[in-house]
Amino acid sequence: MSRTLGAALCAGVTALAVLSAGGVARADIGTGSGSGSDSGSATASVASDAVGEGPEVTAYLAAFGYGLTHPDAAPPGANRWNCRPGAEHPRPVVLLHGTWMNAYDSFAYLSPRIARAGYCVFAFNYGRENLLTGGGVGTVLPGRHGVGPxxxxxxxxGTFVDRVLAATGASAVDVVAHSQGGPVASQYLKFEGGEGKIGKFISFGATNHGTSLMGIAALGRAINNLGLDILGFYQPMLGQSNIQQVVGSSFYARLNATGDTVPGVDYTVVGTRHDEVSNPYQWTFLQAGPGATVRNITLQEGCEQDLSDHLTMLYSPRSASIALRALGSGTSPELDCAFNPWLIGGGGQL
Known part of the structure; x- marks a missing residue:
C-alpha cells in the first residue's frame, strides 16, 4: 500500500469518526481541573509541547499521515524559542488546533507561511486524554488531542501563552485557531485571565456557537431536552469536548452570555460553505460587542473554486492569505484564489 493511500484511509477513519459524533521540551505543560463536562462526568486532561519540526506539506492527507507517526511534531517554522518579535510584527502568533487534531496536522501548511512573513510562531497540543479517561474513540489513533473539557x-x-510571553518579551500574542480552538481561546479571554493578552484573533471553522453536525447533534440535544441523556451516553465514545460543542450546551450558554467578543480584540472569523463539522457554517460568525472589531468572511466569496471543508480549509491558499492579511493589519498581499478540493486539500497545487 502506498503512503498516500495509507494516509487517505487513515484520514477517512478520522473523518467518519468526527462525523459520527508546543523550544523547551516538556511532556506535560498543565493539567485541567476536571470540571466542565456538559453531562457532568469529566476527568482532567493535560497538554504537551509540540517538538521537532515536521516537514512542510500542502495537502491535509499528507499532514494527517505524518501526524499519526509523529504525534508530537511541531509544525514547520514553529516553536523556535529564541525568536524575538521585531517592531514590524511585535506580537508572536500562537496556533490552536481543533478536536481530534494536533499542532502538526492542523498547521503544517499555514505555520511556515506565517513564519516566513516574519512572525514568531508557537504551537502546542492541548486537551490530551485517552479512551479510558473519556477522550473518545478517536484517541485510539496517535495524536488525536483536543478532547478534554x-x-x-x-x-x-493560558499557561502556554504565559510561556510564550516570557520567552519573547512580548506583552500580548495573536492567535490563529481552528475549530474547537475558537471557543477555547474565547473561554481563556473571558474567564481564565486572558483579557489584554490577545491582540488579533483569527479563526477558521470555529465552533463559536456550537454545531448541529448536519442535524445529528441538534437531534441529540433535542432528545436530551426531553429528559433522556443520550449525549451523556455517547460522551465516553465521542469525548468530552465533542459533547460540549453540541448546540445548546451549558458551555455555550456561559461562554456567550454577555456577548460574543471581548473589548480590545480584533477578530477575523472565517467559515466555509462546505463545512461538514461546524455547521451551519454561519454559526461560526461573531457579532461585535463594545470595543471589539469583527470581520466575518465566507471563504468562497470571490473564490467559488475553493471547495475546502472543515479540515482542508487550513490547507487553502485563500485561507493563508486571509490569515496573513489579518495579522498584517491590511498590509499583506491580495487574497489568493485556487482550487482546493474537499477532504484532500493541496495548497492549490492539485
Missing part, C-alpha cells in the same frame, strides 16, 4: 483546555492555553 474546554475549560481545562483554556487554562492549558
Amino acid at each position: 474546554m475549560e481545562d483546555s483554556a487554562r492549558q492555553f
